[in-house]
Amino acid sequence: MSDERRQFTRVHFHVYAEIQCQGETISGRVVDLSLKGLFVYTDKKLEVGDVVEVKLRMPLTNPPLEFHLRAEVMRNTDTGIGFRIVESDVQSFTHLRNIVAMQAENPDLVLEELLPKP
Secondary structure (H helix, E strand, C coil): CCHHHCCCCCEEEEEEEEEEECCEEEEEEEEEECCCEEEEECCCCCCCCCEEEEEEEECCCCCCEEEEEEEEEEEECCCEEEEEEEEECHHHHHHHHHHHHHHCCCHHHHHHCCCCCC
């Protein structure tokens, strides 16, 4: 997917990820994320279109932060898997929004991305 097609601010952010798919757990490391997607470094591959559970862990926060997302596999590369976020609970979405806003060059733009388009 080209950057021009992305509609949400994407930020570099490194955090541990566990991906649950059909009874298998895949470990990886998130390298960038947005309000609607993320890319995870891993040597594993999943089928495009698979919907998985993603758990993000930030063990260095006090208390350690963990949140959960449902995501669809959009692409596989030599270095990892690109996902589109399809569902999250309110608390997990709030954490995601705060992380993206804090890491973004323009935090106000991140908040505007949540508003309906005219």
